[in-house]
Amino acid sequence: MRSKSAFVLLALAVLLAGTVVARATLQLTQGLQGEYSLDPTGPPALTLVTPEISRTAITAAWNGAPPESFRARWFGYIAIGRPGNYTFATASDDGSTLTIDGRPVVDNGNVHGLQTETGRIQLDPGPHFVLIEYFQAGGDYDMSWSWGLDGADLSAVPAWVLSPRRTSYTRALAARSLDQLSLGVLIVLGLTVSWLAVKHGHAPAGRTVNAYPRAASLALFIALAAIETWPLASDPAHLSRNDNGDTMLNEWTLAWVAHQAPRAPLNLYQANIFYPERDTLAYSESMIVQSAMAAPLLWLGASPVLAYNLVLLAGFTLTGWAVALVMVHWTADWVAALIAGIMAGFNAHTLSRLPHLQAQHAEFLPLALFALDAVIREPRVGHALRLAGWFALQALTSVYLLVFTAFALVAAAVARPDGWLGARIRTVAPQLAIAALAAIVVLFPFLLPYYRVSHEQGLTRSLVDAGWFAASLGDYLTTPGRLHWELWSHRWAGLTPLFPGVAALALAALAVLTGEAIRNPRARMCLAMGVCGLLLSFGTRLPGYDLLFRAVPLLQAIRAPVRFGYLVVLATAMLAGFGALELRRRLSAKAWPPAVAVLLVLAVVEPLAAPLSLTPFGGIDPIYDRIASEPGGVIAELPLPDPRAVFHNARYMLNATRHWRPMLNGYSGFVPGSYQQHFTALDRFPQASAVAALQQLGVTLVVVHRDAYGPGRAEDIDRVSALTRLASSGEIVLYRVRKLE
Helix, strand or coil, rough: CCHHHHHHHHHHHHHHHHHHHHHHHHHHCCEEEEEEECCCCCCEEEEEEEEECCCCHHHHHHCCCCCCCEEEEEEEEEEEEECCEEEEEEEECCEEEEEECCEEEEEEEECCCEEEEEEEECCCCCEEEEEEEEEEEECCCCEEEEEEEEECCCEEEHHEECCCCCCHHHHHHHHHHHHHHHHHHHHHHHHHHCCCCCCCHHHHCCCCCCCHHHHHHHHHHHHHHHHCCCCHCCCCCEEEECCCHHHHHHHHHHHHHHCCCCCCHHHHHCCCCCCCCCCHHHHHHCCHHHHHHHHHCCCCCEEEHHHHHHHHHHHHHHHHHHHHHHHHHCCHHHHHHHHHHHHHHHCCHCCCCCCHHEEEEECHHHHHHHHHHHHHCCCCCHHHHHHHHHHHHHCCHHHHHHHHHHHHHHHHHHHHHHCHHHHHHHHHHHHHHHHHHHHHHHHHHHHHHHHHHHHHCCCCCCHHHHHHHCCCCCCCCCCCHHHHHHHHHHCCCCCCCCCCHHHHHHHHHHHHCCCCHHHHHHHHHHHHHHHHHHHHHHHHHHHHHHHHHHHHHHHHHCHHHHHHHHHHHHHHHHHHHHHHHHHHHCCCCHHHHHHHHHHHHHHHHHCEEEEEECCCCCCCHEEEEEECCCCCEEEEEEECCHHHHHHHHHHHHHCCCCCHHHHCCCCCCCCHHHHHHHHHHHHHCCCHHHHHHHHCCCCEEEEEHHHCCCHHHHHHHHHCCCCCCCEEEEEEEEEEEEECC
């Protein structure tokens, strides 16, 4: 029986791999190119490919908080399969227009409430250029478009007929078919694994839990990672969230650590940004663990985007799987374990933070809880060292998760007083001390640069930050999941989605109301972790937070206490596992399988926000390879972005992965004062004072983006005697800067 199941799983995996590869060869992105601007005459503040045009998509593009007024335009090609007289409509608040092949089709302009206007156009088979423009002048906002052929009822324009680039209808249809086939295989794979979990997943009391579903459960989490982030897995080398500067910052981080660690590990934190500052890698998350995962891929020639996407998918997979493995040991039930793992790995918080790779890898936190439980039950050096190891690994994924894990472990330990108070303190306390000391020894060299930056440059988070970025009730009611967002969540939208899910809350409540969350010491640990995260997420809104902030230096590393809410999400997921076990005890053997099916479907569907809006990555311009071949020195990409828009440097950092030269540019969680000085000195480039400033700073190469300067000023650059043109690629020109005599 097991060999047949293994064969089925292998066949499904091979079929899935084949469809994904076939889809990737088409290199077709679905949706229109979107640009969002605050100023109608200024550059776009956001650019991304949008599969749909809707209020939901607009809200998501602005990270849940659109400005009071803005403009947006979407453009690309629509692939027509049948000739005919097409009716198009826009429904907008405020104005919108639609043109196709340069011909006006819908004029829904001017300031107004939600209003629908239609227009007709004759279209032949093939690609047609589409331009949709929309503006929001304040108050409510909304925007959508629809179509119909030869008088048919209007319906939403599907993403699969849209593309940022010209493509045929046949190619678009093939991509759609492969997408549907891939999703179908993923669903069948998930159902197969779920069936195996139900069939083999429960161990009678006193017996060891069946280990067979472990590999199958890993396959399930891999499949779910692809489903929940679709279409990312269909082409991870070319799809990205590079519309967000944080994504490119983290891609650069992975590449820098992989580049520097084998060459000069003692100078790992002396990154090539914000020249001439030191310890610049410590301006943000260094993500040592994620970088170690990405390193083999990067060494084999993978792009930073591909490495980032694969490590991102691994984060979802491993976090869910780790929770499942811990829960199956604690409950001896694979169904309960899978439910908890799915809810922990895929939820409103993790799926809304794709640009933040540091947030996706929480796989060591549940393992640290597991080790803490082992230390309390059986105080041994081996258990203490495992606790130290899991904590250290989690700390090396993210400073935030270091702090969250530390508080979670303290809360969990406090919830187990019977395990370490009284006579047991003599045996438990030394093991906890060993774990703490071992973790400090391992982490010291990685945390020392953060200490230096904090004391030398003042990189600390203030109570003011803790107030600005504190949780609200709306955060706990916010989710990017399409089901809940459309029904009710959009009315409560906060900036940080933390909604655990209806099924998770119901099962966790069952664990609490039946007393299991109190009686069971492991469930009590999870409950304590959740309560701790909930309280701390409110930051300065929590009475006494200011005193705790001053007493516990770890909190001074946290700018956004709202993210403590992830502990609530994780705790709710794990408590849901205990709740599922309680539900199983109360249901008949006949009623349990359909209940499992409902719970698993809800766990997958509730957070589902796919298909995601992703941006195509076309690679790094070859001109940056030329920099690598030039003699060493400092470079600058100009114009240097304003410190208020320093995130525009993120793309320059991604470019730098081709040469790794020290550069004036930089983007991170902290901007040193020297950057403002450099911006002021270079703002009037190519005037003589700016060129002299470059020379005084030791800059030997400048990459000039001429289109950002305008034609007149760009022509002046070639007349500067201190600059020698070396190479060009479109509007990007590389110059050598003459050294000072």
